[in-house]
Amino acid sequence: MKGSKARSVLPGFGLSLGFTIFYLSLIVLIPLAGVFIKTTGLTWEQFWQTVTNARVLASYRVSLMTALAAALANLVFGLLVAWVLVRYRFPGKKLVDSLVDLPFALPTAVAGIALTAIYAPNGWIGSLLEPIGIKVAFTPIGITIALIFIGLPFVVRTVQPVLQELDNETEEAAVMLGAYRWVTFRKVILPQLLPSLLTGFALAFARGIGEYGSVVFISGNMPLKTEITPLLIMTKLEQFDYAGATAIALVMLTASFLMLFLINYFQWRSNRRTASE
Amino acid sequence: MSHMTAKSMFSFRSFLVLVVFAIVLSGCGSANNNGKADAGEDAGKAKNEASGNETGGHSSGEAKKPAVELLNVSYDPTRELYEAYNKLFADYWKKEQNQDVTIKQSHGGSGKQSRAVIDGLKADVVTLALGYDIDAIADQGITNPDWQKKFESNSSPYTSTIVLLVRKGNPKGIKDWNDLIKDDVEVITPNPKTSGGARWNYLAAWGYALKQNGGDEDKAKAFVAELFKHVPVLDSGARGSTTTFVERGLGDVLLAWENEAYLSVNELGKDKFEIIYPSISILAEPPVAVVDKVADNKGTRDVAEAYLNYLYTEEAQKLVAENYYRPQLASVAEQFKDRFPQLDLLTIDGDFGGWKEAQSKHFADGGVFDQIYTPGS
Numbered sequence: 001m002k003g004s005k006a007r008s009v010l011p012g013f014g015l016s017l018g019f020t021i022f023y024l025s026l027i028v029l030i031p032l033a034g035v036f037i038k039t040t041g042l043t044w045e046q047f048w049q050t051v052t053n054a055r056v057l058a059s060y061r062v063s064l065m066t067a068l069a070a071a072l073a074n075l076v077f078g079l080l081v082a083w084v085l086v087r088y089r090f091p092g093k094k095l096v097d098s099l100v101d102l103p104f105a106l107p108t109a110v111a112g113i114a115l116t117a118i119y120a121p122n123g124w125i126g127s128l129l130e131p132i133g134i135k136v137a138f139t140p141i142g143i144t145i146a147l148i149f150i151g152l153p154f155v156v157r158t159v160q161p162v163l164q165e166l167d168n169e170t171e172e173a174a175v176m177l178g179a180y181r182w183v184t185f186r187k188v189i190l191p192q193l194l195p196s197l198l199t200g201f202a203l204a205f206a207r208g209i210g211e212y213g214s215v216v217f218i219s220g221n222m223p224l225k226t227e228i229t230p231l232l233i234m235t236k237l238e239q240f241d242y243a244g245a246t247a248i249a250l251v252m253l254t255a256s257f258l259m260l261f262l263i264n265y266f267q268w269r270s271n272r273r274t275a276s277e
Numbered sequence: 278m279s280h281m282t283a284k285s286m287f288s289f290r291s292f293l294v295l296v297v298f299a300i301v302l303s304g305c306g307s308a309n310n311n312g313k314a315d316a317g318e319d320a321g322k323a324k325n326e327a328s329g330n331e332t333g334g335h336s337s338g339e340a341k342k343p344a345v346e347l348l349n350v351s352y353d354p355t356r357e358l359y360e361a362y363n364k365l366f367a368d369y370w371k372k373e374q375n376q377d378v379t380i381k382q383s384h385g386g387s388g389k390q391s392r393a394v395i396d397g398l399k400a401d402v403v404t405l406a407l408g409y410d411i412d413a414i415a416d417q418g419i420t421n422p423d424w425q426k427k428f429e430s431n432s433s434p435y436t437s438t439i440v441l442l443v444r445k446g447n448p449k450g451i452k453d454w455n456d457l458i459k460d461d462v463e464v465i466t467p468n469p470k471t472s473g474g475a476r477w478n479y480l481a482a483w484g485y486a487l488k489q490n491g492g493d494e495d496k497a498k499a500f501v502a503e504l505f506k507h508v509p510v511l512d513s514g515a516r517g518s519t520t521t522f523v524e525r526g527l528g529d530v531l532l533a534w535e536n537e538a539y540l541s542v543n544e545l546g547k548d549k550f551e552i553i554y555p556s557i558s559i560l561a562e563p564p565v566a567v568v569d570k571v572a573d574n575k576g577t578r579d580v581a582e583a584y585l586n587y588l589y590t591e592e593a594q595k596l597v598a599e600n601y602y603r604p605q606l607a608s609v610a611e612q613f614k615d616r617f618p619q620l621d622l623l624t625i626d627g628d629f630g631g632w633k634e635a636q637s638k639h640f641a642d643g644g645v646f647d648q649i650y651t652p653g654s
Contacts, residue, residue, distance in 0.1 A: 223650035
């Protein structure tokens, strides 16, 4: 550590970086490397056949589309929730604020069972929707709702602090200069929120792709229709086909990583732009 | 969506009620409770005191053996059975060997439990839903490959079968397997790819179709394919399917373990459901085995073997029957013959060439079950 030339203001850089890398290795890198290593039991051809099987392809579609739909819903309504929580005062605000975090705390399987109970054809909400021809439980809509549930806190909790820090002065200035509310929102507020919105969206999306517990109850698991990719991974494990399971997991992992990487890149770019303005 | 749940969530009380409801429904189904010690030890201590402490306390004659602990890794529906059995065995072992034995039990999906043992869970004994799941453990060299010959009756101290559970009054008039593919019938069964129980369901239907069509496999496949067209929801496990049928009110008939069907009828409503016995079903043999490597390392082989052997005694067999599993012992079977009607039962070894063959033909990737759901086939 004495070898480091330029001394930092804060001491202990070498030690803390060393610890960080060691810790990340134990918790993230080595387990993920295990996914790669297990996959090496397959030849390229087997790998390709496993990850492009018709049912697996259908499951990517189901997982991606429902996760995307849920993340988009959370983008809009999560912003709304954050907005209400930051900008208004109302009785029970603290309670609502803590409700937002419940999806983090609740075991997802419990959430899945509760949602299924409510949205099943004989459930509280399902029985109201059934007569007008909307089936929720055991359809892709049901999966989307489960993913909206588990993804909501990501958007709210990333947007909330940024919204809190937002300067009233720029807004006031915009109004003084004659901007209408919508224009103020679009040109002044939204650009500043965009990076955090993107982060929340990406987190909710990535989480949705991998979600198993809550979805498996409400989806009905019908092959080609409502079968999500994590379920197919489980069916491989059930046959003791570790290599096949990790092959599919690898595809999911890569997709999620690319997604997060891209979003981080956009965020970095837009941060730089706002900073330079 | 957001305003809909907001409505239900604003009332914190109703939310709590909901959560409790959900937990009850799941019956802790998917949770492992590895750490759960059985009350066997306490029972043993109580007994010790009651018997005037002739063997407890300090050394009087033969030295008291140190207490021993077993881990029984089992599958979901046996939870109640083994809770009762562990007490029975602990008492017996105390009397016989003057040794306290505590049995911990772990429950979960059969395949999942098997993977846990393969990955290093130190189970002394496994009591799983399918021989296939124990074969997988044997393939890793963790237990002896000829495990199934170690105990009587194919190492299956109890058996079960697959029955049809219908709603009270049997409104769709379901009597046998071929009624399941009638136009307006919806069938609830779990996914054979993820559920051991579902594999028995599937094979029972396959065996029926094969017999009906003089052994014509194409026709059997067509029958099973048609049957699965009548399945609106494929749950991942047997308990999930029971919930779908019983609580969610979906479907007209549930393909279920006989013991699960009895539980549904007795616990949830005699006035709501009826059990229908089809003309043919399958003899489900949930097997047991000592996990050789673990038992030898821990020095628990004797007690582990005794634990499984004792399952075949009259007391244990009665317990088995009371938990709606079919006993192997003829005398006990006779006592409970009203509960378990005789029917034509196929066997996995006799009719399907054993688990390995059944698995690779029907349930492995690209097998018959996958073909049913492959576009264009």
